[in-house]
Amino acid sequence: MARTIEELEKNHPCFGGCKFNAGRIHLPVSPGCNIACKFCDRSINDVEQRPGVTSKVISPDEANTFIDRALELVPTIKVAGIAGPGDTLATDFAFETFRKISGRHPELLSCMSTNGLLLYERADELLEVGIDTLTVTVNAVDPEIEAKLNDFIIFHGKKYEGVEGARILIENQLKGIKKVADAGVTIKINTVLVPGINDEHISEIARTVKELGALMYNIIPLIPQHKLSGIPRPTCEQLEKAREDAEKYIKVFRHCAHCRADAVGVPGISEYSKLVYQNRLNVRETFSHG
Ligand code: CLF
Numbered sequence: 015m016a017r018t019i020e021e022l023e024k025n026h027p028c029f030g031g032c033k034f035n036a037g038r039i040h041l042p043v044s045p046g047c048n049i050a051c052k053f054c055d056r057s058i059n060d061v062e063q064r065p066g067v068t069s070k071v072i073s074p075d076e077a078n079t080f081i082d083r084a085l086e087l088v089p090t091i092k093v094a095g096i097a098g099p100g101d102t103l104a105t106d107f108a109f110e111t112f113r114k115i116s117g118r119h120p121e122l123l124s125c126m127s128t129n130g131l132l133l134y135e136r137a138d139e140l141l142e143v144g145i146d147t148l149t150v151t152v153n154a155v156d157p158e159i160e161a162k163l164n165d166f167i168i169f170h171g172k173k174y175e176g177v178e179g180a181r182i183l184i185e186n187q188l189k190g191i192k193k194v195a196d197a198g199v200t201i202k203i204n205t206v207l208v209p210g211i212n213d214e215h216i217s218e219i220a221r222t223v224k225e226l227g228a229l230m231y232n233i234i235p236l237i238p239q240h241k242l243s244g245i246p247r248p249t250c251e252q253l254e255k256a257r258e259d260a261e262k263y264i265k266v267f268r269h270c271a272h273c274r275a276d277a278v279g280v281p282g283i284s285e286y287s288k289l290v291y292q293n294r295l296n297v298r299e300t301f302s303h304g
């Protein structure tokens with residue numbers, strides 16, 4: 015459903031609604047992932063069903079109970095978001111969850127975040143579910159650069175490594191963004207800023223996604239870990255330069271709180287996830303698509 019930017023600026027914390035104390039609840043229903051980002055230390059992909067993984071997520075059937083509990087604590091929650099801990103399109107749990115909560119909580123905006131590998135082919139389903147705002151993480155639009163950030167993808171059951179995998183990922187992300195933006199969904203792009211790899215590439219990403227219909231851009235500084243643990247975290251100056259590069263082309267969001275997949279509250283202001291999920295989850299501080 016197309017939402018006006020004025021409505022989002024007031025009610026969606028990641029489009030400016032923080033000023034109005036608008037909050038969000040993340041529902042961590044999506045365990046698996048289908049790509050292998052070098053900075054992600056979850057080591058989860060959709061072919062590995064490791065013991066313990068499902069115990070760290072909630073089921074779609076439980077979502078309304080956690081939302082009810084969260085709204086009692088934070089009545090200003092306006093958004094139900096799904097941002098992991100894996101990819102929202104790699105399994106069916108995110109769509110199933112949105113279907114279950116729309117009947118009971120039609121007042122909440124539905125927001126989801128994806129790496130975009132399956133965005134193009136699942137776009138019709140996404141539209142039918144009625145997602146209001148979508149975040150796609152695009153770390154490069156050049157396969158040579160993306161291959162330095164991603165080891166492999168699993169696409170239709172087959173593993174593609176390096177530049178070949180990166181090319182398939184980027185093609186599907188960009189086609190998917192266009193398709194969903196053309197249908198009226200508000201799109202934000204996240205880019206993980208990795209010094210020495212994509213820091214000189216931000217303008218090109220921002221220009222490309224804007225042309226395809228994205229509205230907002232958010233740059234997330236790298237948390238150095240996993241295979242990129244040797245790369246220093248971007249400095250404030252590097253982050254600011256990247257934001258300025260992007261801002262020439264697209265509106266930039268500057269208040270990202272680097273939320274966990276189980277965050278509850280107003281980003282950067284309040285955090286109630288422990289109370290709502292009662293320590294049931296054990297998601298480490300790591301990247302969630304946001
Ligand atoms: Fe969550 Fe992301 Fe939706 Fe916001 S978070 S799925 S768009 S409701 Fe927001 Fe958190 Fe930053 Fe994400 S502050 S990590 S940008």
Ligand code: SF4
Pocket residue numbers: 047048049050051053054055056098099100101129301302303
């Ligand atoms: Fe998957 Fe996200 Fe981790 Fe990348 S960062 S491997 S897309 S869960």
